[in-house]
């Protein structure tokens with residue numbers, strides 16, 4: 001048993017309370033590689049932002065859970081080395097799908113876990129979440145639950161259609177499950193193809209797809225039921241058009257990729273939404289930089305040569321999100 005406290009990590013409790021009060025949201029960036037981790041830490045330190053580094057089941061499979069744990073510990077030490085006296089870094093399991101997986105993460109030093117029982121019947125979701133909460137709280141680990149279903153594909157999490165969270169269920173769910181935060185479904189979606197073209201309208205000037213707006217009425221109804229309770233948005237990448245264009249220009253093929261407009265996420269950040277998950281935008285930033293570099297420097301083959309601009313591009317994106325979308329800068 002390794003406690004996250006010994007690794008210098010923190011749970012989400014105080015962080016979320018401050019974010020809800022202060023009208024901003026904490027960035028939750030997924031990571032699988034050293035370059036992503038470095039970019040996340042550099043961005044968080046430079047902007048003085050708390051940050052959630054999250055690991056999906058797919059990331060554990062790709063990078064190995066033990067390595068990711070030591071990378072998170074390394075992230076804390078790296079942040080200190082970069083001049084941050086008291087880094088606020090959470091190591092979070094994204095979309096835990098069983099009690100055993102959550103327990104395994106808690107036992108190896110994660111400070112926060114998500115148990116995603118959103119595909120289960122309501123009562124089973126409560127029972128599974130409560131089981132994880134009972135274990136996690138013994139070790140001061142915070143638990144995110146999910147109610148409602150998001151559309152889209154993220155690692156092994158996939159659903160064809162979304163079902164908005166029902167505001168009339170949230171009080172009962174939060175009370176009986178004991179969760180510390182709740183991921184809700186209001187129209188965000190996993191992946192770089194969040195909406196089918198037929199769900200969108202086309203901007204007559206640019207010909208680009210405009211996605212349907214988020215269901216702010218559902219969000220506000222949930223806030224009213226659970227005042228001050230931390231709300232989480234998954235699938236909140238914006239799929240920046242310039243990165244998609246760069247990828248397509250240098251040999252990629254991402255037709256009609258579409259994300260959540262940043263103005264809507266900015267608006268959500270000011271509400272009880274205190275954690276916003278961003279994964280696809282980092283993948284796009286990395287891939288765009290690598291494709292461009294390799295196309296322009298066909299004779300180069302040292303990974304450091306193309307991973308340096310990839311890391312820089314991700315860092316630029318993380319800083320942009322923190323400062324211009326979530327507002328979590330200058331909070332340390």
Ligand SMILES: [Zn+2]
Nearest residue numbers: 154234235277
């Ligand atoms: Zn998710």
